[in-house]
Amino acid sequence: MAACPYGARRFNWAEPKVDAAAINPDTHWLGNRPRPKGVVEKCTWCIQRTRQGRYPACVEVCPAGARKFGNLLDPQSEIRAVIERKRILILKAELNTLPKFYFFYGT
Amino acid sequence: MHPRTFIEFFAGSLRAVTRGNVWYWLWIAVLVGLIASGATAYLRQVDQGLAVTAMRDQVSWGFYIGNFTFLVGVAAAAVVLVIPAYIYRWGPIREIVIFGELLAVSAIVMCLLFVFVDIGRPDRFWHLLPPFGRLNWPQSLLAWDVVVLNGYFVVNFVVVTHLVYSGFMRQPYSKKLVWSLVFLSIPMAVSIHTVTAFLYNGLPARPFWNSALLAPMFLASAFCAGPAILLALLQIIRKSTKFEIKDEAIWKIAELMAYAMFLNLFLHGCELFKEYYSDTEHLHNTLYLWVGIGEHKGLVPYAWTALVLNSLAFALFILPRTRKNPWTMNIGCAAVYAGCYIEKGMALILPGLTPDTLGEIVPYQPSMTELQVAAGVFAVGFLVYTLMLKVAVPIALGEVCARSAADRPVDAGHHPA
Numbered sequence: 001m002a003a004c005p006y007g008a009r010r011f012n013w014a015e016p017k018v019d020a021a022a023i024n025p026d027t028h029w030l031g032n033r034p035r036p037k038g039v040v041e042k043c044t045w046c047i048q049r050t051r052q053g054r055y056p057a058c059v060e061v062c063p064a065g066a067r068k069f070g071n072l073l074d075p076q077s078e079i080r081a082v083i084e085r086k087r088i089l090i091l092k093a094e095l096n097t098l099p100k101f102y103f104f105y106g107t
Numbered sequence: 108m109h110p111r112t113f114i115e116f117f118a119g120s121l122r123a124v125t126r127g128n129v130w131y132w133l134w135i136a137v138l139v140g141l142i143a144s145g146a147t148a149y150l151r152q153v154d155q156g157l158a159v160t161a162m163r164d165q166v167s168w169g170f171y172i173g174n175f176t177f178l179v180g181v182a183a184a185a186v187v188l189v190i191p192a193y194i195y196r197w198g199p200i201r202e203i204v205i206f207g208e209l210l211a212v213s214a215i216v217m218c219l220l221f222v223f224v225d226i227g228r229p230d231r232f233w234h235l236l237p238p239f240g241r242l243n244w245p246q247s248l249l250a251w252d253v254v255v256l257n258g259y260f261v262v263n264f265v266v267v268t269h270l271v272y273s274g275f276m277r278q279p280y281s282k283k284l285v286w287s288l289v290f291l292s293i294p295m296a297v298s299i300h301t302v303t304a305f306l307y308n309g310l311p312a313r314p315f316w317n318s319a320l321l322a323p324m325f326l327a328s329a330f331c332a333g334p335a336i337l338l339a340l341l342q343i344i345r346k347s348t349k350f351e352i353k354d355e356a357i358w359k360i361a362e363l364m365a366y367a368m369f370l371n372l373f374l375h376g377c378e379l380f381k382e383y384y385s386d387t388e389h390l391h392n393t394l395y396l397w398v399g400i401g402e403h404k405g406l407v408p409y410a411w412t413a414l415v416l417n418s419l420a421f422a423l424f425i426l427p428r429t430r431k432n433p434w435t436m437n438i439g440c441a442a443v444y445a446g447c448y449i450e451k452g453m454a455l456i457l458p459g460l461t462p463d464t465l466g467e468i469v470p471y472q473p474s475m476t477e478l479q480v481a482a483g484v485f486a487v488g489f490l491v492y493t494l495m496l497k498v499a500v501p502i503a504l505g506e507v508c509a510r511s512a513a514d515r516p517v518d519a520g521h522h523p524a
Contacts, residue, residue, distance in 0.1 A: 005312030038227030
C-alpha cells in the first residue's frame with residue numbers, strides 16, 4: 001500500500017458491499033469475486049471496461065504506450081504482434097506455470 | 108536451576124506483585140480498565156474491519172504505526188545506559204541499567220502489539236511464523252524487523268531474568284552470559300531502530316522518507332525520548348522504594364540527552380535545508396508539515412510545537428544549572444517526551460503520505476477506536492513494567508530471596524546492574 005507509487009492499491013477497510021445486480025455471477029472460482037475485508041484488492045484488468053471492448057484504465061492513460069493489452073488467442077491482435085516481434089521476458093518461466101504476463105523490451 | 112527453587116521463585120514473584128498499598132492497586136485498576144476498553148475497541152475493529160480507524164487508501168499508516176515507531180526508539184534507548192555502564196565502567200549509572208533493560212522489554216511488547224493491531228487479517232498472522240508459514244526473509248524489510256525486534260526482546264529478557272534470578276538465589280550471576288548478551292544488545296539496539304527507519308526509507312515513492320538521514324534522525328530522537336521516560340521512572344523508583352539512585356547518574360543521563368537532542372535538531376535542520384533550497388516537487392510533503400498546503404494546515408501546529416519543545420529541552424539540558432535543578436530537569440523531560448512523540452508519530456507518518464503519490468490530500472485524525480486501542484496497548488506495557496519492577500526491586504534490595512539462600516550475604520547475588 002505505502003510503497004505503490006501509482007496510488008493503485010486499494011484495501012478493503014470494511015466488508016465490501018457490492019450491489020448483487022452489479023456482480024457478474026458467471027465467473028470461475030478464482031475470478032472476479034468480491035474479496036473479504038482486511039485484504040488488498042487484486043487487479044482485475046478492469047474487467048468492467050474490457051468486457052465492453054475497452055482497454056484497462058492503466059493502459060489507456062499510459063503516456064508512453066509502454067503497456068499493451070489484448071486477446072492472445074486472436075492472431076491479428078496488437079498484443080500478438082508485440083510478442084512475436086519484440087524481445088520478451090517472462091518472470092520465472094522455468095516454473096512452467098505459463099503466466100500470461102509478458103515484459104517486452106522497447107528496442 | 109532446580110525445579111523446586113524455580114517454583115519458589117515463581118511463588119515469590121507472585122507474592123511480590125499481589126502486595127501493595129492503595130496507590131499500587133489504584134494504578135493497577137486504572138491500567139486494567141484501559142486494557143479492557145482497548146480490548147473492546149479492538150474486537151469492534153476485528154468485527155467491522157479497519158474502517159473504524161481513520162486510515163484510508165491514501166493514508167494507510169496512522170496512529171498505530173506512529174506509536175510503534177516511537178516505541179522502537181524507546182526500546183533502543185536502553186543502550187544509552189548500557190554503553191557507559193559497561194564500556195566505560197562509570198559507577199553511578201551501573202546500578203540502574205536494569206531499569207533501562209526492563210523498559211526495553213516492555214517497550215518491545217508494546218511495539219509488537221501495535222503492529223499486531225494494524226494487521227488487516229490477524230487470523231493470518233501465523234503466516235509469519237517459519238515452521239507454519241514463510242517469513243519472507245531476507246527480501247522483505249518487514250521480515251528483518253520481525254527478526255531484530257524479537258531478537259532484541261529475547262536478549263533483554265534473558266539478561267534481566269538471569270540477573271533477577273541470581274539475586275533471588277543470592278548467587279553471583281554468570282558474567283560470561285550477561286556480558287556477552289549485553290555486548291550483543293548494543294549493536295542490536297542500533298539495528299532495531301535502523302531497520303525500522305529503513306522500512307520508511309526503502310519507499311522511493313515517498314520522498315519525505317526517502318532520505319539517508321532518516322535512520323540517524325531516528326536514533327538521535329530515540330536517545331532523547333527513551334531516557335526522558337527513564338528519568339521520570341527513576342525518580343519515582345527512588346521516591347517509592349529504598350533503591351538508591353545517585354543524582355550524578357540522573358545528571359549524566361540528562362547530559363547525554365542534550366547531545367542527542369543537538370544531533371536531532373541539527374539533522375532536522377539539514378533535511379529542511381535540502382528540501383527548501385532544492386525546491387523540487389518533493390517539497391510538498393515538507394510544506395504540508397511546516398506551513399500547510401492551501402486550507403490544509405492540520406499538521407502545522409504539531410510541527411511547530413515539537414520544534415519549540417525540543418529546542419526548549421535542549422536548552423534546559425545543555426546548561427548544567429537547569430540540568431541539575433529537579434524542576435527544570437523534569438520540565439525538560441516532559442518537553443522531550445512530548446516533542447519526540449509528535450516528531451516520531453504524527454509529524455513523521457502523515458507528511459510522508461500526504462499529499463499522496465497522486466497529489467491527493469486526505470486529512471487524518473485518529474478515530475476514537477484508534478485512541479482506545481492505543482491507550483490499551485500502552486496500559487499493557489505499563490502493567491508489564493510495573494509487575495517486573497515489583498519483582499526486581501525487592502530482590503535487588505535483598506529483601507526477598509530463596510529460602511535456601513537466606514543465610515548467604517545479600518551482596519553475593521547483588522548484581523552491579
